[in-house]
Every structure is written in C-alpha cells, then in structure tokens.
Amino acid sequence: EAGVAQSPRYKIIExxxxxxxWCNPISGHATLYWYQQILGQGPKLLIQFxxxxxxxxxxxxxxxxxxxxxxxxxSTLKIQPAKLEDSAVYLCASSASTGNTIYFGEGSxxxxx
Amino acid sequence: xAKTTQPPSMDCAEGRAANxxxxxxxxxxxxxxxxxxxxxxxxxxxxxxxLKNNETNEMASLIITEDRKSSxxxxxxxxxxxxxxxxxxxxxxxxxSQGNLIFGKGTKLSVxx
Numbered sequence: 001e002a003g004v005a006q007s008p009r010y011k012i013i014e015x016x017x018x019x020x021x022w023c024n025p026i027s028g029h030a031t032l033y034w035y036q037q038i039l040g041q042g043p044k045l046l047i048q049f050x051x052x053x054x055x056x057x058x059x060x061x062x063x064x065x066x067x068x069x070x071x072x073x074x075s076t077l078k079i080q081p082a083k084l085e086d087s088a089v090y091l092c093a094s095s096a097s098t099g100n101t102i103y104f105g106e107g108s109x110x111x112x113x
Numbered sequence: 114x115a116k117t118t119q120p121p122s123m124d125c126a127e128g129r130a131a132n133x134x135x136x137x138x139x140x141x142x143x144x145x146x147x148x149x150x151x152x153x154x155x156x157x158x159x160x161x162x163x164l165k166n167n168e169t170n171e172m173a174s175l176i177i178t179e180d181r182k183s184s185x186x187x188x189x190x191x192x193x194x195x196x197x198x199x200x201x202x203x204x205x206x207x208x209x210s211q212g213n214l215i216f217g218k219g220t221k222l223s224v225x226x
Contacts, residue, residue, distance in 0.1 A: 004156075033213060042200060042216025043157065056213065091156050101147075102214055104156035 002026065004105035006092050012111045018080035021108045025073070025094030031055075033102065034067055034077050035091040043091055049075065082112045116140060116203040119220045125195075127226050131188040135201030138182040144205050146177060147214070148186050150197040157200065157216075160186065191224045198222075 005024040013019050025032050030051050035043035046065065048056040051072040060067065064083070069075040079086055089107040118136045125131040137146060147162040161168055161175045163184075168175045174187040188195055200219040 042218060043214070044216070045213045048213055093156075101159055101162070103159060107156050 004092055004094055004103055006090075006105040006108050008108060009106065010109045010111075012113060013082055015084055015112050016081040018078065019082060019110060020079075021077045021090050021092075021110075023075045023077070023092030023105060025075070025092070026096075026103055029094035029096050029103075030072070031095045031102075032069055032075050033093040033095075034075070035093065035104075037089040037091055037107070039088070046077070046090075079110075082110075084112050086110060087112045116144075116215070117146075117201045117217055119199070119201055119217065121218065122221045122223070124223050124225055125188075125191045127193060127224055128190055131191040131195065131222060131224070133186040133188075133199050133201075133220050133222065134183065135186070136183050137201070137203050140181055140203045141205075144203040146175065146184050147202045147204050148173070148175065149200045149202065149214070149216075150195075151200070151219070152194075152197040157214075160199075162204075191222075193224050193226065196222060196224045 007022050011019055032049045034046045036046050037043040046060045047067045049069040052069050065079055067077045089109050091104050091107045093102045093104040095102045116139055145162050145164050148160040149157040151157045161170055161173050163175045163177055177184040198219040198221050200216050202214050
C-alpha cells in the first residue's frame with residue numbers, strides 16, 4: 001500500500017517569497033492533516049480536513065498560510081509571504097474515516113533565508 | 114499541552130530490550146495511548162496503540178498499568194535502526210477519524226553497538 005506522498009522534499013526561498021507544498025494521502029483516507037515541525041520540537045497541527053471540509057484550522061496563521069483540499073483527495077499548503085520563522089518541516093498525514101491511526105508522509109523541508 | 118510526560122533521553126545496548134516509560138496520570142477513560150517514533154529526517158511512524166489491555170504487534174509491545182496512569186513501550190531486541198525520538202500521545206477515539214495528535218518532546222532513544 002502506498003504511503004502519504006509529499007513534494008517537494010526540500011525548498012529554499014527568500015523571505016517574502018511564496019511557496020506551495022503538495023500532499024497525496026493514502027488512498028481512501030478521508031481525513032488529511034498538515035503539521036508544522038520546527039527543529040527540536042514535536043509536530044504541531046496546522047489544519048485538519050475531513051473530505052474537502054475544514055475540521056480544525058485554529059492553529060493556522062491565516063494571514064500568510066492557506067490550505068485547500070479540492071475534491072477531497074490531494075491537498076496543497078501555501079505560504080505567502082514567507083517569514084524566517086516559517087523555516088520548518090511541513091508534514092502531511094492522513095487517516096481512514098473509521099479509525100484513528102494517523103500515517104505521516106516524509107515531510108517537506110522549508111528553509112527561509 | 115501534551116497530557117503525557119517522558120524522559121528526554123535513554124540509551125540501550127544493541128540486541129537488548131528497550132523499555133520506554135510514559136506517564137499519563139490525567140488520561141481520561143476514552144483516551145487511547147498511542148506511540149509514534151521519528152527517525153532523523155523522516156516523518157513520524159506509527160508503532161502501536163492501546164486502551165487498557167496490553168498490546169503486541171510486529172514492532173513492539175505496549176504494557177499499560179491497571180490504573181492507566183502509565184505505560185511502557187517495549188522494543189524486544191533493539192537495533193541501531195531503532196535510534197529515534199519516541200512519542201507517547203493520549204488520543205480520544207470516538208470510533209471515527211477525530212482528534213489530532215498533540216506531540217510532546219518525546220524520548221530520544223540511542224541504541225549503541
């Protein structure tokens with residue numbers, strides 16, 4: 001079974017530029033999550049989707065971060081404009097609608113310079 | 114805030130059992146204990162979860178005390194590839210894909226030859 005796919009794996013941008021990350025969850029998984037992991041810390045939830053609806057985006061900095069999950073499958077997380085403190089790993093995860101086990105992708109590493 | 118507390122680091126000799134403790138004295142009756150690990154430069158990997166009975170799978174065993182205030186993850190024969198940060202997380206399970214993982218700082222396990 002294919003896991004959660006993410007791209008790009010690594011990205012370096014200058015502050016005030018924009019960046020987008022893409023995620024393809026495990027086939028059939030209704031719930032999709034985006035987490036941010038700053039170096040030395042545990043992952044922190046940014047946004048949770050159930051199919052194509054937002055369940056929780058309370059921790060998403062909406063002035064610069066946006067996310068969408070069109071058609072309830074793939075998802076895109078965008079940062080515009082990026083700040084130095086956005087340097088982190090952005091992890092996508094998914095879970096099936098009938099269970100709580102959450103599976104993670106390898107992450108997208110962002111460095112803002 | 115995370116509902117669990119773990120030692121920041123542990124060492125284990127290769128081939129020996131690694132016993133990772135977790136304290137969750139405030140866990141509520143509907144919260145499962147989940148264990149994930151994160152190997153350097155990878156996304157978190159699901160290991161095992163349980164409610165009140167001990168659980169075993171191909172990766173590890175989970176021992177939960179009768180009062181559910183603490184648990185121990187056991188890797189029966191640790192290898193160098195088990196070197197990682199291990200996270201113990203309390204997660205409610207309502208039979209659906211609800212709730213998100215709140216990560217603490219975890220335990221950094223170093224397996225030494």
